[in-house]
Every structure is written in structure tokens, then in C-alpha cells.
Amino acid sequence: MQKIVVAPSILAADFSRLGDEIHRVEAAGADWIHCDIMDGHFVDNISFGPEIVRIVRGLTNLPLDVHLMIEHADRYVPRFVKAGANSITIHVEPEAKHDVAKTLQQIRESDCRAGLTLNPETAFDLIEPYLHKIDILLIMTVHPGFGGQPFRADQMHKVRRARSLNDKIDIEVDGGINAKTAKLSIQNGANVLVAGTSIFRSNDYAKTIRELRGE
Ligand code: DX5
Ligand code: ZN
DSSP states (O other): OOOOEEEEBGGGSOGGGHHHHHHHHHHTTOOOEEEEEEBSSSSSOBOOOHHHHHHHHTTOOSOEEEEEESSOHHHHHHHHHHHTOSEEEEEOSGGGOSOHHHHHHHHHHTTOEEEEEEOTTSOGGGTGGGTTSOSEEEEESSOTTOSSOOOOGGGHHHHHHHHHHOSSSEEEEESSOOHHHHHHHHHHTOOEEEESHHHHTSSOHHHHHHHHHTO
């Protein structure tokens, strides 16, 4: 059984005091910081870009887990690498408009961990060919674009399938993760929990993170 990794998504943080928020989740036991990058094209929202990632890099030594919900990820990978990303996850859907195999290779050559993800509507078959060429598989448990959406338990079959095919890989879940849905995800084989709302909207970050781990 892999160690459970908790990765707060700063999308739900209070950006007027981002430094304080990062320090608070770090002190509360966060393992990675999840950065959600949205371009208004691949998803219907715009979040932030490499400059904010660079600022976050200056605030913490925790690994920065960058989730690119953007078109043409290959154009931007070098900028996120330079900004200090430790892992970069890209989307497999054709709408992301890039050559998935090439972008994964580009990420690896940059000494970053390579992640691949798929939307709830996307068939598992699309990511299966890459399963032994990536470090992280991210199973979206909401349609990406916005924090605070309800968890989709109907995605757990993908987690189970991935875990049955590769027991070494990090399997991450993202969207609607709280103590209850974290437990279900872990039972199905996930070991990395992304959580925005449940952590940053709670009064006690340390308690919430412990509960996510099932402690
Ligand atoms: C979804 C993002 C998630 C999101 C999770 O578009 O990829 O990382 O911020 O947010 P919560 O935990 O609020 O569902
Ligand atoms: Zn994300």
C-alpha cells in the first residue's frame, strides 16, 4: 500500500493572502501543492499561469503538482518547468490539441514527473496505452473547470482498472474530494488526493488533512 499523498488545490485558496495559505497547508501536513491551470479554451474558466507558479515556488519547498487544463500544452511546458513544477499532468482528450506521447516525452526530458489525465466523459481506453509510460495517472472526479463540484463515484471503475494494471504508479483523484469520497477513492486504489474546497473552506486545515488520510 502506497503512502497517501494530500495535495491541496490552491484554486480554492484566498489569493489575497496566498503566502499565508501556502504556509498554513504546509504546516497542516500537505504533501504536494496542486496548481490548476485553466486557459478558457480547454475548460470554461481561466485561473492562473506560470508567474503564479513561480511565486508559489518561492513560498514552499513542497513538490508543485501542475495540472494543465489547456490547449497546446507542449507550448507551455517549458514555462511551467522554469517556474518550478515538479510534476506536470496533461489531458489526453483530442480537444487539448497536442501530441500526447510527445508532450509526455517533453515533460520527462525536463526532469519533471509526467502525469496524464482524462475527463469523466472520456473512456479509459484512451489513457491505457500510456499507463506504463507515466508517473502519475489523474482520474478526474468532476468535469474540470471549477472547484466545489460534487464527486462522481461513477469514475471509480477507472481507478480500479488502473490500479489492477499498474501497482507502482501514483493514482490521483481530483474533484469533490472530502473525507468520505477520499475513503472511497483510496479503497478503489487511489493514493493521491487533490482537495480544494474541503481544505481551504475548513476552519482547521490540519484536522481536514488528517481526515482525508483516514486518520
Ligand atoms: C477541477 C480542478 C480541481 C479542483 C478541485 O477543475 O482540477 O483541482 O480545483 O476542487 P474541489 O476540491 O473544490 O472539488
Ligand atoms: Zn486539478
